[in-house]
Amino acid sequence: MKTTGNTILITGGSSGIGLGFAEEFLRLGNNVIICGRREDRLKEVQQEHPEIIIKACDVAKAAEREELAGWIKKNHPEINVLINNAGVQLHANINKNAELQKIQTEVDTNLIAPIHLSSLFIELLENKESAIINITSGLAFVPLAFMPVYCATKAALHSITLSLRHQLKHTSIKVFEIAPPAVDTELGHDTREDKAQSHGGISVEEFLKEAMEYISKDVYESAVGMAKGLKAKREEAFDMMNK
């Protein structure tokens, strides 16, 4: 897809990968709208980038997703790219004491939200040069067993993306999937004792360099960095990763 002159909504654009995409697309001459739950974080980003448009929204809630779509339709009907990026990694257990609330939040945020938002935005994206970009994970292909629900949501989002691409093949909407490897962001910080610590991985800049290349070259399904190996050698990787 073209990487300039778009109007792009990025869910979860206030930190990590989403913020990286926001800054890169701004630099390339796009209008960028970001959303997230924490308004103070969105305002901090806007202070640094006054041209960015912000909208507080909890994508885990159906009513807020509908409100977001209505707000965009009214205020930014020119939108032509939706990046379903917002995600949480809550390490919900499925053993004896299944943590139902965490499971529900992970599934709502990582899976139901991108499905519902894609559906809500199709009428705004059709008949334009447009795209839906879903951010999955290398863990869509090989689960880390201590975060089973997170991995399952990403596997399901991979599957949904294949079907969505098929369903939209006769429209102008391109459907992308990008599966990041471990990237050094705030993801999963709720589960760490030291909230300032990250789970490591490549830098957002390194991730973006490869991801932007796939987007600009219309590579509709891509795994970045180490995620390539997980996609290619799933069964072998499971034992190695879950030792």
Ligand SMILES: NC(=O)c1ccc[n+]([C@@H]2O[C@H](COP(=O)([O-])OP(=O)(O)OC[C@H]3O[C@@H](n4cnc5c(N)ncnc54)[C@H](OP(=O)(O)O)[C@@H]3O)[C@@H](O)[C@H]2O)c1
């Ligand atoms: N970092 C990695 O290693 C890695 C690897 C593979 C895939 N990914 C995927 O990449 C995406 C971005 O993650 P990240 O690593 O950049 O994590 P991050 O730094 O924690 O960023 C997550 C973003 O999503 C937002 N968000 C979370 N829940 C939300 C909700 N219910 N409604 C609206 N916004 C919400 C957060 O803002 P608020 O908290 O203010 O809502 C934040 O802006 C996720 O889908 C993640 O699964 C990351």
